Amino acid sequence: MATTMTAPGRVAVRMKVNGVEYAADVEPRLLLVSFLRDNLGLTGTHIGCDTSQCGACVIHLDGEPVKSCTLLTAQANGAELTTIEGVAKNGEYDAMQMGFWEMHGLQCGYCTPGMIMTANAFLDRNPDPTEAEIRHALEGNLCRCTGYQNIVKAVQYAAKQRSGGAMEPGPGTDLDFEHKDVIEHAPEDLQDWGDQLAGQEER
Numbered sequence: 732m733a734t735t736m737t738a739p740g741r742v743a744v745r746m747k748v749n750g751v752e753y754a755a756d757v758e759p760r761l762l763l764v765s766f767l768r769d770n771l772g773l774t775g776t777h778i779g780c781d782t783s784q785c786g787a788c789v790i791h792l793d794g795e796p797v798k799s800c801t802l803l804t805a806q807a808n809g810a811e812l813t814t815i816e817g818v819a820k821n822g823e824y825d826a827m828q829m830g831f832w833e834m835h836g837l838q839c840g841y842c843t844p845g846m847i848m849t850a851n852a853f854l855d856r857n858p859d860p861t862e863a864e865i866r867h868a869l870e871g872n873l874c875r876c877t878g879y880q881n882i883v884k885a886v887q888y889a890a891k892q893r894s895g896g897a898m899e900p901g902p903g904t905d906l907d908f909e910h911k912d913v914i915e916h917a918p919e920d921l922q923d924w925g926d927q928l929a930g931q932e933e934r
Contacts, residue, residue, distance in 0.1 A: 744808040748773070749817030757804045764788045764799040767814060775815040775844050779873075786872030789845040790814045796852040798871075815844035818851070826892035827851050827885070828928045836885030838876035843928065846872050850886045858893060860886070 741756040748771060755770060767773045767790070779787030781800050788800040791813040818825050827847050830836065837843045846869065853860070853868040860868070865886045866879070874882060891897060 742805045742808075744804055746807050746809065747811045749813060755804075759803070759805055761804045762800060763790075763802040763804050763807050766804040767799060767812075773814050773816050777841055777844060779841070779845075784873070785842070786845040786849060787842055789848040789872065791848060791852060794852070794855070796849050813848075815847060818847065824928060825851070826889040827854070829892065830885035830888035831882075831928055834881050834884040834888050836877065836881045837928070840928075842872060842874045842876075846874070846882060847928070850882075850889065854886070854890055854893060859890060862887070 740758065742759050743754070743756050745752070745754045747753070748767070753771065755766070757766060757770070764776055764778055767776050768778070776790055776799060777787040778800060779785035783798045783801045786798065788798050789796050790799050791797070792802075792807060792810050794811075818828060824832065827850055831843060831847065836846075849869060849872050850865075853865070857864060857868075862883055865883050869879070869882065869886075
């Protein structure tokens with residue numbers, strides 16, 4: 732779909748984000764990450780480095796992982812986008828989100844949305860990866876907290892869940908509430924984790 736100028740200094744764009752159609756007139760130089768956060772209120776996609784180095788802003792564009800801090804909104808015209816807010820379905824976390832929960836794959840959680848988006852796209856291409864392949868796939872996503880080991884375990888967990896297998900949860904995850912209710916009923920010290928996994932924590 733070609734972009735068209737609607738007014739001096741503005742570009743008309745249309746796109747589907749998390750299954751919802753949006754149309755807007757935007758500045759030609761508006762970054763996609765800013766459009767998602769400021770125009771659509773989807774703040775689960777984080778701004779980290781603004782230089783395509785950290786991966787905090789990764790989303791899916793037509794099924795492919797992209798760093799939204801280096802794309803113009805106009806470049807996404809006519810595309811179908813998925814952000815972290817669109818990963819869970821009907822209140823249920825997907826396998827990757829549950830992997831990060833069960834395997835303690837997050838601490839501060841700032842990198843988590845981008846990690847999940849990158850890892851999900853990776854498993855779509857490679858459903859049965861080795862540990863080395865997982866680490867290579869995540870090289871463009873930086874984490875300053877976890878040391879990556881539990882993130883790798885989270886991806887391994889998701890791969891097993893996707894294939895119908897099972898993986899033992901990490902220590903300390905025997906929770907007395909249903910996964911789908913994690914945000915509403917989690918103990919206070921776990922509340923932030925649920926928000927971060929679903930992209931509901933505003934940062």
